[in-house]
Amino acid sequence: MSTGPFLQVDNLGCVFDVSRRWLNRVIEGLPRRLLRAAAGVTFSIERRETFALVGESGSGKSTVARMMVGLIAPTTGDVVIDGVSMTDPRQARERRRLRQRIQMVFQDPYASLNPRWRARDIVAEPLRAYGLAGTRQDIDAEVGALLPLVGLDPADGAKYPHEFSGGQRQRIALARALASRPDFVVCDEPTSALDVSVQAQTLNLMRDLQERFGLTYLFISHNLAVVRHMANRIGVMYLGRLVEVADARELFGAPKHPYTRMLLAAVPDLTLSGRARKAVAGEPPSPIDPPAGCAFHPRCPHARDQCRTELPQLAVVQSSQVACHGVAEGWIPASPSGA
């Protein structure tokens, strides 16, 4: 056990090479094309906390999640979980032990479960892979205990994934994630493929499990209402960079970055309060050729010349961290204009 935050992400960056093949580049005279999926991402997560990453498609939130669990090697930066670096070659042995304490739940429960395996084999896979249960009887007993935890019948273990609904499949995925007794679970859009009533069941279940097992969650979603319900702290991403990191209460009560305000204003209003949903102009630019300066400036109503040339860094503003020249220098009013 180390002091400091449970998990520290430091200057994490990922660049994908999307160039044509070498020969094509030479013959057709094409330059190398790089896609910067994430850059300079820095945040920390405390134990038993839920940290959420929100953003639109292509904002790099899934790439960050995958780097954190080691599915993609970061181009720059490091992730340190419980004192163990995910990149340092000297800590390979510690990392192997750490791996079983990290699990992931994916978005699409139709793609993340092997259709040819029975549910009990899917749930038992981490037990077998990490050698956590000895005999067949031990494994069966463990699986028999895991299924009721997620609200499934132990007898369901004999069924195949196609016999379950989307919500039940996501429960199987949760049981599998819990099998190796993790401390840290990364949930990448766990409910966006589910109906609202099933989503409510799944979110409630995830909160219960967090309380019961003291889990730390990284929760990824594009749905701000879901994030509000789940997260203690939130990081807002735009085109591969964090633009705002704040406590959930602060972020929803007093959003600071113009992009955060825009996202909040675009959320549909169910209370019929008459708050008109503001349509936002424009679309996110391509990460292959991002705008200079602040990546949000082409869509930002407050943009000035400085924003077009100079990249804003995350800076502490009140209790949040915001990457915006206007907020840092005070020429964008700190209180939201009716979000």
Place this chain on the structure above:
Amino acid sequence: MTAAVLSVRNLTVAFPTRRGTLTAVDGVSFDIMPGEVLGVVGESGAGKSLTGAAIIGLIEPPGRIAGGEVRLADERIDHLRPEALRRIRGKRIGMVFQDPLTSLNPLFRIGDQLVETITTHTDMSSAQARQRALSLLSEVGIPAPQQRIDNYPHQLSGGMRQRVVLALALAAGPELLIADEPTTALDVSIQAQIIALLRTLCRQRGLAVMLITHDMGMIAEIADRVAVMYAGRIVEIGPLHSVIRSPLHPYTRGLIGSIPTIDSDKDRLVQIPGSMPRLTAIPHGCAFHPRCPRAFAPCPTHRPELKDQAHAQVACWLYHEAPSAT
């Protein structure tokens, strides 16, 4: 009730299988007036998309319309031959589906697809049709339509593609637009743009819209009336405010309570236990009774019909005089 653009009565869609006939849409009735947006909500498997498909005659065999009738401007269209129906579809009824990439042909320029639709349904020349295509593209908010018209679908972003699909649906000046999950594949900021566009278009053109979605938020913003479907039937239908603010049916209540919102801070979401029944095992009586927190004596045996209650219509024994238990 004479002016309804679309009038659906007792529509029933059945799929014959080896193990008997499955009724996926069961006695659905509603009207849509000109300029009105009817939101049809429900979870996967509620039969909402199938209702839309049945109206435009796109039920895949062996499924078929087993009963009821569909009237477009007082003209019956559910028993028309495929040939006659095809002339109505696209001309008098426009359609927008969920995934804009699969509803556009990837091999044709978007301009050619628009021109084809326009020349098929009107007697315009192709030069006139191209002019019309350009004005449609600017109407749906595509910047620089002169340059975009010769793009292929893959050159456009998801939001732009959905705008093109909307332009295609409007190309022949339809009276009715059936939009099936038109924003589900899009990001929130783009969703807000498409919804605003849809609202403007239907106000300007007096278009009747049947909006099929599972997203209550979208309904709350654009619909005039809401129909809630469960297991193939409408369980509640009424004006937007009445359904969202004071839902009557326990299913509608559960559905609205289970939606997380950014304004409230409640710790747990309301959850409806269990899941939507499969078509092979729709419970007797009220289909919702096994999951209903307020089920009582008549629910497992007697099926409630839609009846007037306050400003809406609801199919639930809590509001109607229950039949004596026999």
